[in-house]
Amino acid sequence: MDPLEPFREEVRIAARKAFAQMGADVSFEIEVPSTGIADFAVPCFPLAKKLRKAPPILAEEAAALIPPLDLVSKVWADKGYLNFQLNDSKLSVSTLEAIEAMKGSYGQGDLERKKVLLEHTSVNPTGPIHVGRARNPIIGDTLARCMRAYGYDVTTEYYVNDVGKQVVMLTWGLENIPAEDVPEVAGDKLDHRLVVYYQKANKMMESDPEVEKQVGQMLRRFEDGDEEVMGKVRKTAKLMLDGIIESLLSINVIIDQFTWESQFIKDGSAHRVVEELKRSEHCSEEKGACYLELKPFGIHGKETRFFFTRADGTTLYTTRDMAYHLDKFKRADRMINILGEDQKLGQAQLAIALKLLGQDRAPECVFYSFVSLPEGRMSTRKGTVVYLDDLIEEAEERALEEVRKRRTDLSEERMREIAKAIGRGAVRYNIVRVQPEKPLVFKWEDALNFEGNSAPFVQYAHARACSIQRKAGASVGAYDPASLTNDYELRLIRVLARYPSVIREAGEKARIQVLPAFGHELAAAFNQFYTYVPVLKGEENREARLALVDATRIVLANVLNTLGLSAPEEM
RNA sequence: GCACACGUGGCCUAGCUUGGAUAUGGCAGCAGCCUCCUAAGCUGCAAGUCGGGGGUUCGAAUCCCCCCGUGUGCGCCA
Numbered sequence: 001m002d003p004l005e006p007f008r009e010e011v012r013i014a015a016r017k018a019f020a021q022m023g024a025d026v027s028f029e030i031e032v033p034s035t036g037i038a039d040f041a042v043p044c045f046p047l048a049k050k051l052r053k054a055p056p057i058l059a060e061e062a063a064a065l066i067p068p069l070d071l072v073s074k075v076w077a078d079k080g081y082l083n084f085q086l087n088d089s090k091l092s093v094s095t096l097e098a099i100e101a102m103k104g105s106y107g108q109g110d111l112e113r114k115k116v117l118l119e120h121t122s123v124n125p126t127g128p129i130h131v132g133r134a135r136n137p138i139i140g141d142t143l144a145r146c147m148r149a150y151g152y153d154v155t156t157e158y159y160v161n162d163v164g165k166q167v168v169m170l171t172w173g174l175e176n177i178p179a180e181d182v183p184e185v186a187g188d189k190l191d192h193r194l195v196v197y198y199q200k201a202n203k204m205m206e207s208d209p210e211v212e213k214q215v216g217q218m219l220r221r222f223e224d225g226d227e228e229v230m231g232k233v234r235k236t237a238k239l240m241l242d243g244i245i246e247s248l249l250s251i252n253v254i255i256d257q258f259t260w261e262s263q264f265i266k267d268g269s270a271h272r273v274v275e276e277l278k279r280s281e282h283c284s285e286e287k288g289a290c291y292l293e294l295k296p297f298g299i300h301g302k303e304t305r306f307f308f309t310r311a312d313g314t315t316l317y318t319t320r321d322m323a324y325h326l327d328k329f330k331r332a333d334r335m336i337n338i339l340g341e342d343q344k345l346g347q348a349q350l351a352i353a354l355k356l357l358g359q360d361r362a363p364e365c366v367f368y369s370f371v372s373l374p375e376g377r378m379s380t381r382k383g384t385v386v387y388l389d390d391l392i393e394e395a396e397e398r399a400l401e402e403v404r405k406r407r408t409d410l411s412e413e414r415m416r417e418i419a420k421a422i423g424r425g426a427v428r429y430n431i432v433r434v435q436p437e438k439p440l441v442f443k444w445e446d447a448l449n450f451e452g453n454s455a456p457f458v459q460y461a462h463a464r465a466c467s468i469q470r471k472a473g474a475s476v477g478a479y480d481p482a483s484l485t486n487d488y489e490l491r492l493i494r495v496l497a498r499y500p501s502v503i504r505e506a507g508e509k510a511r512i513q514v515l516p517a518f519g520h521e522l523a524a525a526f527n528q529f530y531t532y533v534p535v536l537k538g539e540e541n542r543e544a545r546l547a548l549v550d551a552t553r554i555v556l557a558n559v560l561n562t563l564g565l566s567a568p569e570e571m
Numbered sequence: 572g573c574a575c576a577c578g579u580g581g582c583c584u585a586g587c588u589u590g591g592a593u594a595u596g597g598c599a600g601c602a603g604c605c606u607c608c609u610a611a612g613c614u615g616c617a618a619g620u621c622g623g624g625g626g627u628u629c630g631a632a633u634c635c636c637c638c639c640g641u642g643u644g645c646g647c648c649a
Contacts, residue, residue: 029589031591033592034585034586034592034594034595035592037593043591043592045590045591045629045630054629055591055629079591080591080592081591081592124649161649164648164649165648165649166648166649261649286647287647288647290647291647299574299645300574300575300645301572301574301644302573302645303645303646307647309647311647312647314647316646316647316648316649317648317649340643341576341642341643342643342644343644344574344576344644345574345575345644345645346644346649367575367643369576369642369643372642377642402611403611405611406609422611433583433585433597434583434584435577435584437576438576438578439576439578439641439642439643441583443582443583445598446598449583449597450611451597451598451612452596452597452598452611453583453596453597454597454611456611457597457611457612459611460611461612463609463611464608464612467608467609468608471608472608509588511588513584514585517584517595520597521596524596527612527613528612528613530608530612530613531610531612531614532613534608535608536608537607538608549608571609
């Protein structure tokens, strides 16, 4: 239920009629002017060519042809635009009614419940998740929430890489490196305790040929399907994964299911992919290794061949990824992958190969740029990383300091709870507010920003609304939405009315960055209202204003929830 | 070398898909606002060659071409 829809429809019909009378039966856009000069605007520029008149004149003519409307209070022409101002009280009624009726599901669109499989995170289980990688689960989980808010049936999935050199090396390290050769680690989180073995094994590989030989042998046994080695590797991967899952949970990211890469070797599906690709006319081989020549498909670079087997006939990562995607196709209507920008070529190759396998579908990808540190890029191997766990801890500590500054009346436990909500929220918010494809340089002061365009700003507005309601006591009685007539009230209502459009854009077009922007706008509009319009202390309109506070609280909570942030009732 | 992405006030960022009205916010800076629903707030000021140059168009931050800078990729790795 979109409260703006009837208004948009009336504007559309009125403009179409007017244009028809002028002899221009053309299609046109209905915009929301960025300048805030009107509620809706129809640019008359497209008519100019057909009618051979200047747009400002056409806009004047059209404005004169539009009769008084039911939902629109004012129609006027300005600089080639046909502008519409909506009827305030009708808009208030439509908006507040929609919110009170739908509550937590306000924003939902009406679409059939399509099944969406959204793969995100999927980081190698060789170390704790660091803030560079953390962009992935935060984008993925937020998109999943936006799509659910819009009405999709979303399942999130983590593809666990338990195959290959990296995990084998980690496993070798755990078995062969004595504890005293590895730096001491604070805390008892397993991923942090284990990663030092991975780093040490990496260093030893570089300098010691014997180590390289041993790891190589282990890898060979693994590829030959040695049950013992495969079991061990899977076990270490699982240990690491549990640590990663715990970290994700701390930023409120919950993954619905896990698919293990080794599965596609065991069940033979990766092999079936190989057999089928071999039949392709684009397939050739070099010393027994099979590849597809992808130059005709627009792949550029030093190497345009796409290998899908080794010389010994074993499968490669990408081959298994194809088997994985064929499996995904059976399970969902829409597939979305959240991936680092380093995966772009791989995904292009995957899409072509899937086509050659006779598939007419391909996953939709959201690529994000890497997060770097001011001094350069992060690497688990080199140990130049900021771990997500450390960032969360620091964020919560800083938040706790801030809470202590402001509140002396709360119990220690309550303060910690609030600090958790704020710290974790700030981390998520500061990542989703920027477009995925923009490069991000990690700076502590940005990541822990608690003012202005930040999670606490939105959460604070929510806490203020709750506070008013707590003090008001009894629930809202009878009220007349039409009595909300001052600028602050009307501005706030106009923002509330836009929420369903924002969810549509975020959920359907995967443009999640519009949601934090909307949250900030809504919180700002409410803060102004809060500053200038007394609710409890004002004698007039108490009930209607309380209803507006309630509606705002509901929408702020929806925004926060959809961003994966908690909505504290006090701060 | 080739391909893809990014470049918007000191810093971060919206707008680019679908060209249109004075380019959106925030941080930092300056000046104000707490006897009044939590000042993580509010108000005002200052700050911009939209990387550079061409082109298309009545009109370009937005589309096209060239160039510059940054990032990423071009493994019988995952």
